[in-house]
Amino acid sequence: MFAYLFRRTFTLLFVLLGLAVLIFVIARIVPGDPARIALGPLATAEQVSQLQEEMGLNDPYPVQLWTYLSGLVQGDLGKSLLTSRPVMDDIMGALPATFELVLFTVVLQVLISIPLGVIAAIYRNTWIDSVLRVISLLGVVTPGFVLAIILQLIAAHYLGFFPVTGRLDPGIGFSADVTGLLTIDGLIAGRFDVVVDALRHLFLPAIALAAAGIGQVMRITRTAMIEVASRDFVEASRAYGIPERVVTFRYMLRVASVAPLTILGLEFASLIGNAFIVEFVFSWPGIASYGVRTILQKDLNAVIGVVLVSGVFFVVANLTIDLLLGILDPRHRIRAGRGA
Amino acid sequence: MSAMNDPDAPVHGLTARQMALYRFRRNPLAVVGTLIVFSVILAAVFAPWIAPAPESAGSFVDFRNRHSPPNWDNLMGTDNVGRDVFSRVIFGYRVSLGLVVGVLGVAVPFGVILGLCAGYFGGWTETIIMRFTDIMLALPPLAMALAITAVLSPNLINAMIAITLLWWTWHTRLIYRIVKGQMNEDYVEAARVAGASHAHILFRELLPNCFSAVAVKISLDAGFVILFGAALSFLGLGVQPPTPDLGTMVATGSEYLPEMWWQAVMPGLAILYAILGFNLLGDGLRDMLDVEL
Numbered sequence: 001m002f003a004y005l006f007r008r009t010f011t012l013l014f015v016l017l018g019l020a021v022l023i024f025v026i027a028r029i030v031p032g033d034p035a036r037i038a039l040g041p042l043a044t045a046e047q048v049s050q051l052q053e054e055m056g057l058n059d060p061y062p063v064q065l066w067t068y069l070s071g072l073v074q075g076d077l078g079k080s081l082l083t084s085r086p087v088m089d090d091i092m093g094a095l096p097a098t099f100e101l102v103l104f105t106v107v108l109q110v111l112i113s114i115p116l117g118v119i120a121a122i123y124r125n126t127w128i129d130s131v132l133r134v135i136s137l138l139g140v141v142t143p144g145f146v147l148a149i150i151l152q153l154i155a156a157h158y159l160g161f162f163p164v165t166g167r168l169d170p171g172i173g174f175s176a177d178v179t180g181l182l183t184i185d186g187l188i189a190g191r192f193d194v195v196v197d198a199l200r201h202l203f204l205p206a207i208a209l210a211a212a213g214i215g216q217v218m219r220i221t222r223t224a225m226i227e228v229a230s231r232d233f234v235e236a237s238r239a240y241g242i243p244e245r246v247v248t249f250r251y252m253l254r255v256a257s258v259a260p261l262t263i264l265g266l267e268f269a270s271l272i273g274n275a276f277i278v279e280f281v282f283s284w285p286g287i288a289s290y291g292v293r294t295i296l297q298k299d300l301n302a303v304i305g306v307v308l309v310s311g312v313f314f315v316v317a318n319l320t321i322d323l324l325l326g327i328l329d330p331r332h333r334i335r336a337g338r339g340a
Numbered sequence: 341m342s343a344m345n346d347p348d349a350p351v352h353g354l355t356a357r358q359m360a361l362y363r364f365r366r367n368p369l370a371v372v373g374t375l376i377v378f379s380v381i382l383a384a385v386f387a388p389w390i391a392p393a394p395e396s397a398g399s400f401v402d403f404r405n406r407h408s409p410p411n412w413d414n415l416m417g418t419d420n421v422g423r424d425v426f427s428r429v430i431f432g433y434r435v436s437l438g439l440v441v442g443v444l445g446v447a448v449p450f451g452v453i454l455g456l457c458a459g460y461f462g463g464w465t466e467t468i469i470m471r472f473t474d475i476m477l478a479l480p481p482l483a484m485a486l487a488i489t490a491v492l493s494p495n496l497i498n499a500m501i502a503i504t505l506l507w508w509t510w511h512t513r514l515i516y517r518i519v520k521g522q523m524n525e526d527y528v529e530a531a532r533v534a535g536a537s538h539a540h541i542l543f544r545e546l547l548p549n550c551f552s553a554v555a556v557k558i559s560l561d562a563g564f565v566i567l568f569g570a571a572l573s574f575l576g577l578g579v580q581p582p583t584p585d586l587g588t589m590v591a592t593g594s595e596y597l598p599e600m601w602w603q604a605v606m607p608g609l610a611i612l613y614a615i616l617g618f619n620l621l622g623d624g625l626r627d628m629l630d631v632e633l
Binding site: 026141145273298303306 | 478
């Protein structure tokens with residue numbers, strides 16, 4: 001297990017280094033001078049050359065790359081031209097909001113999709129299965145922003161219970177200082193009004209974000225459960241008189257959960273990506289909102305930072321899923337170990 | 341080998357191809373998907389002749405008729421300057437399908453060739469190509485596409501470039517896996533012993549075995565490229581007005597929610613319709629050709 005962990009972490013570092021270099025190359029090969037882009041067409045030549053000097057754009061590329069990489073190692077992503085604060089501070093300020101949204105989304109995905117997938121498998125080829133199949137299909141094909149708008153329309157304007165923008169009601173004075181996650185910090189502080197309000201704000205964006213994954217994972221869970229149902233150990237457990245509930249949820253689901261977990265891991269990529277859209281629609285003050293704002297302002301340092309942080313997030317999420325799979329299914333450990 | 345075990349042997353007097361077609365026709369969802377995809381393609385190709393108000397595709401204005409709810413003259417209502425939303429949706433499919441053709445037309449051949457080389461040559465070629473692919477796959481696609489289009493200035497062509505740069509990786513990985521599985525097959529060995537060139541083995545022996553997987557992948561991809569392009573435009577980083585684009589229409593229309601819902605919801609449903617079609621078609625093809633992605 002440790003050798004496996006070591007090897008995986010090593011690969012991870014390698015991928016992260018590649019990612020950093022690749023982003024550097026993309027940011028530098030694009031046509032146009034970053035300083036000129038940042039300052040806009042009205043800036044004078046002196047202003048531009050001053051900013052070029054400040055950003056180190058006059059150094060040769062290898063030197064720039066070295067400065068950039070050694071800055072990265074120390075958590076320095078340069079200064080944002082939009083907020084004139086260090087990009088790292090901006091991102092760290094926005095990250096908890098995104099993290100909370102993504103975390104809540106994954107929880108929703110697991111809680112909704114796996115039970116529904118199991119139900120679809122139990123009642124396969126009945127009307128229940130058909131209804132669930134349509135739901136999962138709609139989840140997969142509905143674009144996040146379309147769903148977000150439809151949800152806003154239905155839930156907010158016709159029911160009024162779920163707020164359509166922001167993380168917390170401005171009337172509630174509370175700042176999340178411990179973890180940055182409003183729900184967790186609210187619990188720690190014993191402020192249940194905060195927790196409830198944060199959950200209300202989380203619900204719609206999380207559903208909009210979760211839909212695609214729910215559809216996919218539901219389908220995969222169904223297939224996996226049906227496949228496992230024909231194995232001998234299931235028949236044997238039943239013959240022992242073990243209750244059906246235990247057979248289904250403890251024995252079968254453990255074996256069948258490998259495929260859905262893998263997909264959930266891969267979904268992380270699209271979660272962060274789709275978060276850009278969903279945060280935008282719901283004015284969620286997260287890293288994606290920051291990303292879109294800085295992209296529109298052509299704030300290159302900030303854009304690089306956002307892409308890099310989302311890349312790291314994705315890679316780490318995948319590693320976590322990989323390790324989880326290794327625990328669930330020892331064969332995976334060996335297979336992945338050889339492959340890497 | 342007995343005839344029973346040969347998957348290509350005629351069953352009930354049907355050839356493999358007829359069996360596949362039969363399976364496809366018996367799958368109602370696949371047929372629905374095919375019909376949807378056909379309707380979208382027809383709409384895109386014949387847009388100027390089909391659209392009830394072709395002038396709405398441009399920067400036409402008719403302020404007396406702005407914000408009309410759906411009615412017989414304007415099936416999907418009109419937008420903030422009085423253009424027919426239905427006509428704009430039809431023209432919007434042109435942009436969407438243009439994006440699909442542009443992106444997949446470059447990304448698929450590129451990805452397939454890299455996958456073939458990585459799987460066939462192995463060694464250093466494999467390591468370099470597959471590690472690079474891994475890194476590209478580690479990039480959050482939408483964030484990357486946003487960054488690229490933003491730096492290159494947002495328009496349709498740059499959106500296409502950004503999506504293409506990220507898309508080939510999936511095909512490389514898919515083909516690589518298939519080729520790896522085929523390398524131990526006798527026919528590859530036989531071709532090699534017979535003195536076939538690398539190019540011959542790659543393109544005449546291995547490539548045909550990848551066709552069905554690529555076909556399924558392309559069909560599923562098409563929907564996601566549409567989704568991706570629409571998302572970029574929705575954020576204002578793709579197609580620029582007045583070109584009728586579905587994502588841009590949703591974005592503009594969402595300013596008039598909730599009262600004038602049709603301006604955002606109708607183009608949104610149009611995107612959903614197209615993606616649904618390509619997905620059903622892809623699923624149907626997957627069952628028909630019996631491939632695993």
